[in-house]
Amino acid sequence: MFEAKGISMKLANDRWLFRDISLSVEKGQVLILRGPSGAGKTTLLKCLAELVPYTEGESTLHGKKASDYGIPTWRSKVMYVPQRAAIHPGTPLDLFEMAKKFQSQKGKSFGDPVSFKKK
Template structure:
């Protein structure tokens, strides 16, 4: 279903690499857990797979076709990056969902209801109509993930999606994600055992100071 061959990112022209020759092969329903120390480039790798950040070498495929075949905006709607810390979007979570599903890249897709998804995670319908700035960190994280799930991408690129949640709610989110095809960053060995069908461990090739991995603020999809 999804394949990444030789994904590599060079930090500069002096042969300093953040990661090199990363290979990923996913069948439908697989969850690849990515682990590694700070500075290994885990978040940056997800952004590269979503084509939110350029990389030095390698190629990605969805059903055997490259991002150039689909077009980058459609690729991002089908291989969707969900950051650990939600960006401060204007308006409410439902505003974000309605905006995202109106994009040309979403044309012809079936959408689920983010409110129904969120209610399985101890959210109420009212949370989706509150301004993002009024939500707690855990509420924001769940609302963002519910919106992403409702948009039905083929691949979810999840950057510590339960880091702000309590253990009970974490298990509820994990249950909802069963059967989804995911690449999932986690620092929890217990979570890795529960959700992972494969594991990829990144080693730190560059020092943390050499990794310029600021959070890129992007909508869930682009027009």
């Protein structure tokens, strides 16, 4: 369903934040990212949602790249939901369910969200 291959991010100081990350998530699976603070977990998730540009690699959803969907559609299908939403009480899934109800999202088919958990 969702696949990322070779995702890498080089920082301005020529240091790699992460390099050659590959993962695959099928419907119903949950992926947990663990690591120390500052390791790049949140940045990686934002890269997968095409919110932050990365240096190398590509992600696909159902075999199609973000450019095939168009960035706005990709971002509605591969969503980054913060662990602690500043303006919404409840879980990230609660926030996702609320956002689906917004007028701008009416008529869009979301299917099942791709699940990523940061730990």
